[in-house]
Amino acid sequence: MKKLLTAIMAAGIVALTTSPAWSEDGDDIMSNNGGVSSLRGQVEISTVNKSEPLKRVPRDQNTIDRNYVQQPPMIPHTIRGYQVNLSANKCLSCHSFKNAGEMGATKISVTHFEDRDGTTLSDVSPRRYFCLQCHVTQADAKPLVENTFQPVDSLK
Ligand code: HEC
Ligand code: HEC
Known part of the structure; x- marks a missing residue:
């Protein structure tokens, strides 16, 4: 062996x-x-x-339309230098329930407090802590594969 x-x-x-x-x-x-x-x-x-060279992420834009209702909304601003680690979460400094009003940012939704058994916790659930697992910035990039997805009529 x-x-x-x-x-x-x-x-x-x-x-x-x-x-x-x-x-x-x-x-x-x-x-x-x-x-x-x-x-x-x-x-x-x-x-x-x-x-690959880094893509240019637009600095600030309006929120981006969602294509289906369960979609994690895409990030409409640059996130260069925003750290998310064990001791700090830059995203929550604007998007938490506590700070969102003052920062003019969208609050994270109540689903972000639920653990996998559906129990609502008193703070962001660990499975929603690493925001970039689901939310991504946008750039004017060539798609890697062709995609013909169309949103449902009610979202068009
Ligand atoms: C300095 C404050 C600030 C920080 C830090 C920040 N954001 Fe934002 N974010 C905003 C604001 C303000 C908006 C709303 C823009 C608007 O409504 O036009 C926004 C919008 C968003 C949206 C779109 C919400 C929607 O309803 O479409 C997502 C998703 C998002 N941010 C994710 C993140 C993530 C993930 C991070 C960390 C990597 C982050 N943000 C860090 C201020 C911030
Ligand atoms: C496991 C995937 C996942 C992670 C991780 C995650 N989100 Fe989300 N997020 C979603 C989905 C899906 C939605 C849309 C449906 C919903 O509200 O649950 C959403 C919605 C949002 C919205 C819009 C809320 C609204 O009411 O319109 C904001 C803002 C947001 N997330 C910010 C964050 C931030 C900040 C973090 C990190 C602390 C984060 N999310 C982590 C999946 C995720």
């Missing part, structure tokens, strides 16, 4: 240290994925892709 693990690790190290499997013009040099390309492009799983 130990030998097998060592062999696998050695193989991993070799794979990581060999030159990238992807050339600048996108040619597939040594891909062993059967020619299947993913949204990452045609690259080996062990190759670290060049990161």
Whole structure:
């Protein structure tokens, strides 16, 4: 077992240290994925892709229409530098029930206080603490895949 693990690790190290499997013009040099390309492009799983340039998020705009009633509303403002971690939640400094009025922001809804059993807690439920799991900023970006979704008539 130990030998097998060592062999696998050695193989991993070799794979990581060999030159990238992807050339600048996108040619597939040594891909062993059967020619299947993913949204990452045609690259080996062990190759670290060049990161995309950051998208420009509009600074401030009106709230964005929702396409279906249960949709987490999209974020209509930039969130650069807003931290959400164990000790602070920048989003709640404007969106909590306590601060929303003064900050002119939308209050989080009552669903954000419910735990998974439907019990309403006295503060934001842990499963709603990391806002960006569900709410995202918008940018004028090319869709990665085609989408023909249409909202129901009552929301059009
Ligand atoms: C400095 C205050 C402030 C902070 C911090 C802030 N927001 Fe906002 N946010 C606003 C205001 C003000 C609006 C309302 C804009 C409007 O109504 O035109 C808003 C709107 C929104 C909306 C749209 C609500 C709707 O009904 O469509 C979402 C979602 C949202 N913010 C999420 C977030 C998240 C997630 C964070 C943290 C990453 C965050 N906000 C941080 C002030 C803030
Ligand atoms: C698990 C997904 C999820 C997380 C995490 C989450 N939300 Fe939401 N949020 C939703 C959904 C879905 C809605 C719309 C339906 C509803 O109100 O529950 C919503 C609605 C909202 C609204 C609009 C409320 C209204 O009455 O129109 C605001 C503002 C908001 N969320 C802010 C936040 C902030 C701030 C956080 C982090 C503290 C957060 N949300 C975390 C899913 C989420």
